[in-house]
Each structure stands twice: as structure tokens, then as C-alpha cells.
Amino acid sequence: MIDATHAPGLRSWVASANLHSDFPIQNLPLGVFAPPGGLPRAGVAIGDMILDLAAALPGVVAAGPTLNPILAAGAPRRRGLRQLVSGLLATGSPDRARVEKLLYPAADCTLHLPAVIGDYTDFFAGIQHATNTGRLFRPDNPLLPNYKYVPVAYHGRASSVRAPGPPIFRPSGQRKLPEEAAPSYGPCRNLDYELELGIWIGPGNEPGAPIPIARGHEHIAGYCLLNDWSARDIQAWEYQPLGPFLAKNFHTTISPWIVTPEALAPFRAPAFARPEGDPAPLPYLADPADRAAGGLALRFAVAIRTRRMREAGAAPHVLSRVGADALYWTPAQMVAHHTCNGCDLHPGDLFGSGTISGADPGSFGSLLELTQGGRTPLSLPNGEARGFLEDGDEIVFTARAEAPGAVPIGFGACAGVISAPPPAPGR
Amino acid sequence: MIDATHAPGLRSWVASANLHSDFPIQNLPLGVFAPPGGLPRAGVAIGDMILDLAAALPGVVAAGPTLNPILAAGAPRRRGLRQLVSGLLATGSPDRARVEKLLYPAADCTLHLPAVIGDYTDFFAGIQHATNTGRLFRPDNPLLPNYKYVPVAYHGRASSVRAPGPPIFRPSGQRKLPEEAAPSYGPCRNLDYELELGIWIGPGNEPGAPIPIARGHEHIAGYCLLNDWSARDIQAWEYQPLGPFLAKNFHTTISPWIVTPEALAPFRAPAFARPEGDPAPLPYLADPADRAAGGLALRFAVAIRTRRMREAGAAPHVLSRVGADALYWTPAQMVAHHTCNGCDLHPGDLFGSGTISGADPGSFGSLLELTQGGRTPLSLPNGEARGFLEDGDEIVFTARAEAPGAVPIGFGACAGVISAPPPAPGR
Numbered sequence: 042m043i044d045a046t047h048a049p050g051l052r053s054w055v056a057s058a059n060l061h062s063d064f065p066i067q068n069l070p071l072g073v074f075a076p077p078g079g080l081p082r083a084g085v086a087i088g089d090m091i092l093d094l095a096a097a098l099p100g101v102v103a104a105g106p107t108l109n110p111i112l113a114a115g116a117p118r119r120r121g122l123r124q125l126v127s128g129l130l131a132t133g134s135p136d137r138a139r140v141e142k143l144l145y146p147a148a149d150c151t152l153h154l155p156a157v158i159g160d161y162t163d164f165f166a167g168i169q170h171a172t173n174t175g176r177l178f179r180p181d182n183p184l185l186p187n188y189k190y191v192p193v194a195y196h197g198r199a200s201s202v203r204a205p206g207p208p209i210f211r212p213s214g215q216r217k218l219p220e221e222a223a224p225s226y227g228p229c230r231n232l233d234y235e236l237e238l239g240i241w242i243g244p245g246n247e248p249g250a251p252i253p254i255a256r257g258h259e260h261i262a263g264y265c266l267l268n269d270w271s272a273r274d275i276q277a278w279e280y281q282p283l284g285p286f287l288a289k290n291f292h293t294t295i296s297p298w299i300v301t302p303e304a305l306a307p308f309r310a311p312a313f314a315r316p317e318g319d320p321a322p323l324p325y326l327a328d329p330a331d332r333a334a335g336g337l338a339l340r341f342a343v344a345i346r347t348r349r350m351r352e353a354g355a356a357p358h359v360l361s362r363v364g365a366d367a368l369y370w371t372p373a374q375m376v377a378h379h380t381c382n383g384c385d386l387h388p389g390d391l392f393g394s395g396t397i398s399g400a401d402p403g404s405f406g407s408l409l410e411l412t413q414g415g416r417t418p419l420s421l422p423n424g425e426a427r428g429f430l431e432d433g434d435e436i437v438f439t440a441r442a443e444a445p446g447a448v449p450i451g452f453g454a455c456a457g458v459i460s461a462p463p464p465a466p467g468r
Numbered sequence: 469m470i471d472a473t474h475a476p477g478l479r480s481w482v483a484s485a486n487l488h489s490d491f492p493i494q495n496l497p498l499g500v501f502a503p504p505g506g507l508p509r510a511g512v513a514i515g516d517m518i519l520d521l522a523a524a525l526p527g528v529v530a531a532g533p534t535l536n537p538i539l540a541a542g543a544p545r546r547r548g549l550r551q552l553v554s555g556l557l558a559t560g561s562p563d564r565a566r567v568e569k570l571l572y573p574a575a576d577c578t579l580h581l582p583a584v585i586g587d588y589t590d591f592f593a594g595i596q597h598a599t600n601t602g603r604l605f606r607p608d609n610p611l612l613p614n615y616k617y618v619p620v621a622y623h624g625r626a627s628s629v630r631a632p633g634p635p636i637f638r639p640s641g642q643r644k645l646p647e648e649a650a651p652s653y654g655p656c657r658n659l660d661y662e663l664e665l666g667i668w669i670g671p672g673n674e675p676g677a678p679i680p681i682a683r684g685h686e687h688i689a690g691y692c693l694l695n696d697w698s699a700r701d702i703q704a705w706e707y708q709p710l711g712p713f714l715a716k717n718f719h720t721t722i723s724p725w726i727v728t729p730e731a732l733a734p735f736r737a738p739a740f741a742r743p744e745g746d747p748a749p750l751p752y753l754a755d756p757a758d759r760a761a762g763g764l765a766l767r768f769a770v771a772i773r774t775r776r777m778r779e780a781g782a783a784p785h786v787l788s789r790v791g792a793d794a795l796y797w798t799p800a801q802m803v804a805h806h807t808c809n810g811c812d813l814h815p816g817d818l819f820g821s822g823t824i825s826g827a828d829p830g831s832f833g834s835l836l837e838l839t840q841g842g843r844t845p846l847s848l849p850n851g852e853a854r855g856f857l858e859d860g861d862e863i864v865f866t867a868r869a870e871a872p873g874a875v876p877i878g879f880g881a882c883a884g885v886i887s888a889p890p891p892a893p894g895r
Contacts, residue, residue: 160627165710175709185708190651191642195710196623196717200587200812201675210676212809215618215750224617226750226808248628248719249637249889275809281612282602283592283622284711287809290623292675323642323653381653382639382702382714383889385627462676462810 042120043306046127049448053130054137055144057088063441063451064088067307069126070298070453071108071263073153076145081106081153085126086298086453090144097143098125108156108299112243112262113388116302119262123303151206152297156241156389158199161293162379163237163269163393165193168313168369170235170396173410189319192326192370192378194392197269198290202391204297208460211432212291214275224278231273231415232430232459235396236343236406236438238365239267239295240372243388252380254328257373258335260386263299266341266438266455267393270294273409273429295391296438296455307447310336312371325381326374335371340364341397341440343406347425348433357437358421360411363404367397434459469547470733473554476875480557481564482571484515490868490878491515494734496553497725497880498535498690500580503572508533508580513725513880514557517571524570525552535583535726539670539689540815543729546689550730578633579724583668583816585626588720589806590664590696590820592620595740595796597662597825600837616746619753619797619805621819624696625717629818631724635887638859639718641702651705658700658842659857659886662823663770663833663865665792666694666722667799670815678807681755684800685762687813690726693768693865693882694820697721700836700856722818723865723882734874736761739798752808753801762798767791768824768867770833774852775860784864785848787838790831794824861886 045051046067052059053066064070064086074084074091083094083102095104101122103110111118129136165171168188175183187193211232217224243262246252252260269289276288312335321327328335341364344357370378375392398406405411408429412418415428430436438455472478473494479486480493491497491513501511501518510521510529522531529549530537538545556563592598595615602610614620638659644651670689673679679687696716703715739762748754755762768791771784797805802819825833832838835856839845842855857863865882 160625163710178709187642187644187651187705187708190644191706193706193710194713196625196713198587198623198811199626200814200817203675207675210810212811213678214809215614217614217617223747224614224750226752229809248630248634251640272809278614279618279620280709280711281614282605282707282711283590283620284707284709286621286623287806287811290811291809320650323651325653379714382641382656382699382718383637384625384639384714384717387627390627 046123047307047447049446052132053087054132054134055088055090055130057090062088063453065448065450066127066130067448068300068304068450069123070300070304071111072155072298073106073108074150075153077149083108086147087130089147091147091150092130092140093143093145097129097140101125109389112156112241115244116259119301120303123301152204154202154204155297155299158202158391159387159389161197161199161202161391162194163197163395164370164375165395166368166370167395167397167406169367169400170398170406170410173398173405177414190323192375194379195284197293197393201290202293202295205294205454205456209270209292209457210460210462212272212275212287214272214287215278216274217278229272229275233271233273233408234430234436235269235271236341237267237269237396238394239265240375240392240394241265241299242386242390242392245386245388245390246380248385249383251383252376254326254331254373254377257331257376258302260376261302261372262388263301264305265299266296266440266452268294268436268438268455268457269393269396294455294457296452298453300450300452304450305337305442308338308442308444309334310338310366312336313366313369322374326377328373331371331373335373337365337442338444339440339442341438344437346435346437347421349425350423351435353423355423357435361404361406363397363399363406365397367399368394430459432459432461473550474734474874476873479559480514481559481561482515482517482557484517489515490880492875492877493554493557494875495727495731495877496550497727497731498538499582499725500533500535501577502580504576510535512553513574516574518574518577519557519567520570520572524556524567528552536816539583539668542671543686546728547730550728579631581629581631582724582726585629585818586814586816588624588626588629588818589621590624590822591797591802592822593795593797594822594824594833596794596827597823597833597837600825600832604841617750619802621806622711624720624820628717629720629722632721632881632883636697636719636884637887637889639699639702639714641699641714642705643701644705656699656702660698660700660835661857661863662696662698663768664694664696664823665821666692667802667819667821668692668726669813669817669819672813672815672817673807675812676810678810679803681753681758681800681804684758684803685729687803688729688799689815690728691732692726693723693867693879695721695863695865695882695884696820696823721882721884723879725880727877727879731877732764732869735765735869735871737763737765737793739763740793740796749801753804755800758798758800762800764792764869765871766867766869768865771864773862773864774848776852777850778862780850782850784862787846788831788833790824790826790833792824794826795821857886859886859888
């Protein structure tokens with residue numbers, strides 16, 4: 042539903058919101074932040090400021106350090122909140138004098154996870170990524186027979202999903218090169234990132250009660266960017282027969298702002314156009330409305346900044362750009378599939394889309410693909426080369442939603458710096 | 469540490485505790501129960517009664533519906549609590565008159581999950597099960613090359629782990645027989661159970677700080693029985709390349725009592741005896757003390773009671789018996805491996821051991837193995853036959869710890885009845 046809160050002419054009295062920000066007044070993403078010396082609390086990003094939501098709307102938003110109650114309440118509640126916040130922050134608002142005191146410069150604040158994540162599920166919906174990586178393991182048969190029927194997914198670790206801030210400690214683990222007789226334990230040698238779209242869930246369903254595809258969108262509470270950091274050498278040795286485990290669960294970074302379905306309403310797009318010959322989705326995954334508008338007009342960018350680049354004051358170097366139209370399954374299809382066996386979803390559950398890659402190397406969402414498993418390292422503008430990530434490397438994901446007649450919005454950054462692990466405690 | 473709370477001569481003034489109960493005074497497992505009309509609260513099982521823990525020990529145990537704080541506090545706290553509760557319930561206790569009023573008949577109470585489960589991880593440590601099931605998929609190569617090096621595991625779904633009580637709704641999902649050209653969506657035809665040992669975690673570790681094997685036991689807060697209900701036909705079609713997902717996450721049942729490491733102290737046993745020729749564990753998984761006493765002298769039993777048996781008043785029929793000595797990896801090795809990449813564990817995390825099967829059919833922990841994938845159905849005493857589970861079937865796991873000179877203890881039942889799913893809500 043597109044309403045006055047999306048009007049391209051709408052502006053905020055927060056000046057930075059009107060200057061090509063990720064967070065114009067048409068966005069109003071929800072998050073949890075702590076101002077300097079203060080406790081974590083609900084907030085809305087506006088330009089380069091953050092609004093203290095419970096203080097601005099007492100009696101409407103409960104004070105507290107998580108947004109799970111807002112996720113649980115569903116779309117009508119989010120729409121109501123959006124209207125109120127839009128009114129407070131719009132040019133000419135009579136509340137400006139009161140609200141101005143409740144704004145904090147984002148640069149001074151700590152961003153937290155916006156909600157307690159009950160369960161985290163990682164999908165595999167980037168068909169080009171599935172093909173590219175399948176080719177590395179099975180050159181003659183890259184895409185498995187179930188791929189075009191099943192929105193393939195696996196459970197990830199909720200405890201290690203984090204907002205940007207803490208270092209990404211290089212994991213250790215068992216690695217075994219094909220030519221080695223036995224594995225050894227040591228630091229990951231093939232550390233990688235994976236570009237994904239994150240999907241926040243709410244309100245969810247009761248056990249045994251699948252969510253029909255036509256209602257899938259009612260259970261999507263918002264979106265973020267997600268970096269599924271991956272230890273490729275650990276993964277290759279451990280993953281058979283039960284899937285990735287320690288190769289993934291040391292750290293997952295998400296952008297801390299929940300960009301709501303309401304903010305993205307002007308950017309709905311058709312679902313993935315299945316090529317001629319692809320099977321039709323099974324009926325429980327098929328919905329004409331989802332097919333027409335279940336996708337998102339989103340463009341992602343992945344950039345790297347090495348320690349040397351940072352020390353030289355260089356900006357991050359873009360490695361790839363890709364659109365969300367590379368996802369074979371829509372978020373509503375993911376919801377319908379995840380619950381089709383009666384599995385219960387809850388407010389604060391998080392999905393990852395799976396790595397998003399396009400057809401050409403400039404759109405690949407991981408180094409595994411960009412460097413063919415490290416065999417053809419990338420050259421960076423300052424002369425450095427990378428097969429996989431080195432300590433000190435920073436990876437930054439950003440995204441923009443763009444559509445004719447709409448003010449573009451963004452997600453903020455999903456960023457992390459690789460670090461050697463902390464010294465082991467005394468044993 | 470074996471102390472006076474384990475003394476074989478120690479008896480309780482709760483008479484049922486002294487009559488070959490799973491819960492003699494030497495056990496004292498922790499749980500969360502609700503008496504009739506009351507709120508969930510911490511409890512200790514004693515015979516066929518439950519003690520209201522916070523009421524019995526005000527100022528020692530906080531009132532509240534989860535045991536996560538007790539799991540977080542670690543072994544010294546649990547030992548102190550055990551001493552206090554043992555004193556209250558022992559014959560001759562001066563507190564008997566006061567405490568007697570705080571006991572509830574277990575049969576009248578509702579048992580809840582004892583803790584909020586942050587993350588649930590399922591291991592694959594039953595080597596005979598890995599071999600048996602591997603043979604079904606890869607007859608010539610049942611055990612993959614990583615098995616004897618890596619304590620293989622994958623993440624499961626925390627939200628669908630439940631205490632006994634609710635029905636096990638038969639899941640629907642995509643199934644595809646090899647001779648079918650395309651999959652279809654419908655009710656699972658090959659519904660199965662998996663016998664596992666559950667392991668409760670606490671206190672846990674910080675991100676980036678692995679738990680050394682020698683300290684693994686400090687982070688094991690207790691044990692339970694776990695039924696990893698499995699939809700075999702859904703699993704076979706979905707599991708490549710990322711592992712089991714909807715085949716497992718519709719429901720996992722655990723016995724509701726946390727049997728503590730203190731209660732199991734007399735039942736420590738050597739770790740799995742690796743056959744000649746098996747590789748030694750890598751150093752981060754090797755510890756002499758764990759090798760000497762990292763196992764448990766536990767015997768499990770799996771029983772079935774069909775609807776017809778129940779209606780005829782028949783007792784459950786035992787399908788198999790097996791010991792915990794069939795586990796290739798110890799719980800401490802699981803903790804060390806899970807954290808060896810820096811992954812952070814938290815109080816209330818739950819591990820499953822993986823299905824426990826012995827070498828002969830009378831010790832197999834799943835129907836998949838007992839019936840060779842349904843091809844050779846079991847005959848039950850009343851003339852019924854089972855390849856996989858039918859609606860109305862109840863599966864009951866029990867276990868006993870036994871050792872010379874110690875009073876045997878049990879776990880209570882891990883039970884569930886298969887049911888058709890509830891009618892779909894209006895769409």
C-alpha cells in the first residue's frame with residue numbers, strides 16, 4: 042500500500058535526511074540503539090540521526106531493548122507507527138521542538154541487534170550462486186535435481202548473528218587438502234563473505250498450521266543485509282553429509298536497521314522469471330499476486346577495504362553489484378515452504394536469502410566465485426591481491442531500492458573487519 | 469565427585485522414591501512444572517512427586533518459569549543445590565513438615581521445557597547409526613572419510629523442541645520417489661523416530677574463545693532423552709546439498725527432567741573404545757581424563773504402543789535396547805568441537821547426540837534401520853506390522869544408569885503420539 046508517507050515531495054526537518062541519505066523520511070527503518078552512556082532502546086533512523094522511539098511516542102511504543110513486540114504485532118501496527126513517526130519528522134511538524142531533543146547523532150550511538158533472534162534459517166535462493174558453487178564441487182552437475190522444486194534451506198546458529206561492530210575473528214577448525222592424508226586443526230585459510238538479503242519474521246504461526254503462500258507476506262516484518270561469513274576450507278571437509286556447521290556459525294553480520302515492507306512498498310517487483318523449461322512451482326508455492334509483486338527492486342554492492350587501504354585513507358573498493366532479481370524464490374515462498382510441514386515461526390526469527398550472485402563475475406556475491414576458489418586472485422587498485430580474506434580486511438555491503446517516481450532508500454551498511462582471534466585464556 | 473548424596477543407603481521420606489523409581493533421592497533432576505491451576509515453576513522430581521524448588525528454598529532459587537539461571541551458574545551452584553535438596557528430602561529431615569506441603573503428585577502436573585533453548589545442535593555421534601544409514605544411501609561407502617575425525621553436527625530448530633504432551637503432527641512436505649518424474653506435496657509417508665541423548669549446556673563461552681577439551685565437562689549442565697522425529701521421504705528429497713531441514717524441524721521431543729552431571733557421577737564410564745586402525749582424535753579433541761571417564765553407563769529402551777494396543781490396555785512393546793557406549797564422541801568432545809572455531813555457546817543451548825544404535829537389530833535406534841527403510845516391516849505382538857509410524861502410534865524412550873554399588877537412576881519418559889495435523893485454518 043503506497044500512501045502519503047511515500048510521497049516524493051515529502052521532506053523532513055532533519056536536513057541530512059533530504060540529502061540522498063539511505064534514510065530519507067520515506068524509509069523510517071526500525072532498530073535498537075544505545076546513545077552515549079545510555080541503555081539500548083528502540084529507534085528510527087532519519088538521515089544521520091536516530092530518533093528515540095519510546096520517548097517520542099510514549100504510550101505507543103514500550104520502552105525496552107528489543108523490537109520483538111513490534112515484529113509480533115504485524116503490518117497494521119507497523120503502518121500505524123510509520124504514520125505517526127512520519128508526522129513527527131515531516132517538515133512543518135508541530136512536534137519538532139519536542140522531538141528535536143530526542144534525536145541522537147548516529148555516529149555517536151551503538152547499534153544493537155534489533156530483536157532477539159529465536160531461530161535463524163539460511164536459504165539457498167540465489168540460483169546463480171548455487172550453480173557457480175555447485176560447479177566447483179560437481180562440474181558436470183552443478184544444480185541438484187531438487188533445486189527448482191525445493192526452496193533449499195538449512196538451520197544456522199542464532200547466537201552468532203551480530204550487528205556490525207565486533208571484529209570478525211578468523212575461525213580455526215579442521216581442514217584437509219585433497220592431497221593430505223589426514224586433517225589438521227588450525228586457522229581458516231580460505232575465509233570468505235557471502236552477500237545475502239536478511240528477512241525478519243513476525244507474527245508467525247502455531248505448530249502444525251502452515252502459512253499459505255497468499256499470506257506469506259503478512260509474516261515478513263522487514264529486511265536487512267546479511268553477511269554469511271564462511272570458512273571454505275573448514276566447510277569442504279565438514280559438510281558431508283549433514284551440511285555446513287562450523288564453517289558458518291562463528292559469526293554472521295547483519296545491518297542493524299529493519300527496513301519495513303511498508304518502506305519498500307514502492308519497490309515491489311515481479312518474482313524471478315523462470316526460464317522456459319523450468320518446472321512450475323508446486324501449488325503450495327504458487328500465488329499470482331506473489332508472482333506479480335513478490336520480488337524487490339533492490340541493488341546490492343559489495344566493497345572491500347584492506348588494512349593498507351584504510352591506513353592510506355582510501356575508500357572501500359567495489360567488488361561486485363547485483364540485484365535481488367537473482368533470487369529464484371520470493372520471501373513469501375520461503376515462509377510458505379518453511380511452514381509447509383507445520384514448523385512454527387516466531388517474531389524475531391531471521392531468514393537469510395542465500396548468496397546473491399548474477400551471471401557475470403562483476404555480480405558474484407562471494408570470493409569463492411570471484412576468484413574460482415582462490416585460484417585466480419583479485420587485483421585491488423593499490424596493487425594488493427586477494428584470493429580469500431586476510432586479517433584487517435573490511436567487507437562492506439550496501440543496498441539501494443530504486444523505482445520510477447519514488448525516493449530511493451537504503452539499508453545502511455553491513456560491515457565487518459577480519460581479525461586474528463583473541464589470545465587463548467589460560468587453560 | 470561422589471559424596472554423601474549418592475550413598476546407596478540414603479533414603480527419602482517420600483516413599484515412592486525408594487521403590488525402584490527413576491527418581492530416587494540419589495537423582496534429584498531439575499525441571500519446570502505447573503501444578504493444577506498454577507504457573508510454571510522450578511521443580512525437582514522425587515519418586516512420583518515434584519518439589520516446588522523456589523518455595524522450598526526461598527532466597528536460594530529465584531521464582532520463575534525457566535532454569536536458565538541455574539544452568540548459567542555452573543557446577544558449584546548445582547552441587548550446592550543438590551546438597552540442600554537432598555537434606556530436605558532425606559529420611560529424618562527436620563524440614564519434612566514444611567516441605568511436605570510443597571510436593572505435588574507428578575501425575576497432576578504439566579511438565580514444561582526446563583529452559584529457554586537458545587540454539588539446538590544435533591550431532592551424529594552414533595557410529596553404528598551413521599554406518600547403517602550411510603549404507604542405505606551409499607552401500608559401498610557407508611561411513612564418509614571425515615567421520616572419525618570430525619564430530620559431525622548440524623544446527624536444528626530450537627522453536628520446535630518440546631516437552632512430552634502435545635501431539636506429534638504428521639508433517640506434510642515434498643516427496644519424490646526415484647521412479648517419479650517430479651515431486652508432490654502431501655503428508656509424510658515414512659515417519660520415523662530417532663533415539664538420542666540430549667545434553668544441556670551451561671555456562672558457555674565468549675565469541676572467539678574456544679572451550680578446551682579438558683574444560684568441556686564444566687559446560688555440560690545435564691542430560692535428557694531426545695526424540696529427533698524424522699520424515700524420511702521428505703529428508704531424502706530435500707537434504708542435498710545443505711542437510712536435513714523440514715524433515716526434522718516439525719517437532720523434537722525431549723524428556724522434561726534435567727539429570728545433572730552430579731547425579732550421574734557414579735555412572736561415568738570410559739569413552740568409546742576406538743578400534744585398532746581408527747585415527748587418534750586430533751589434539752583439541754584428546755584428553756586423558758575424558759578418555760577414562762567421558763562416557764556414561766546408560767542403557768536406553770525404545771518402545772511402541774499403537775492405538776490398538778492402547779485401546780486394548782497393552783503395555784508399550786520394546787523395539788530395541790542400546791547403551792550410550794555406542795557414541796563415538798563424548799559430550800566434552802562435542803563441546804570442544806562446537807567451540808573450536810570460536811562459536812559461542814550459552815546456558816540453555818541443547819545438543820542431541822545423534823541417533824544411538826548398536827551392532828545388532830535389537831539395538832537399532834530408528835525404524836529406518838530396524839525395517840531397512842520400511843522394506844521389512846516389524847511384526848508387533850498383537851499382529852500389527854510397522855514399516856514406519858502410523859497415526860495413533862506412541863513412541864516411548866526410557867533410560868537407566870546402572871553401576872555396581874550405586875542406586876540406579878532414570879530419566880523419566882520421552883514420549884509422543886503421532887497425530888494427523890489439525891484442520892487447516894480458513895484461507
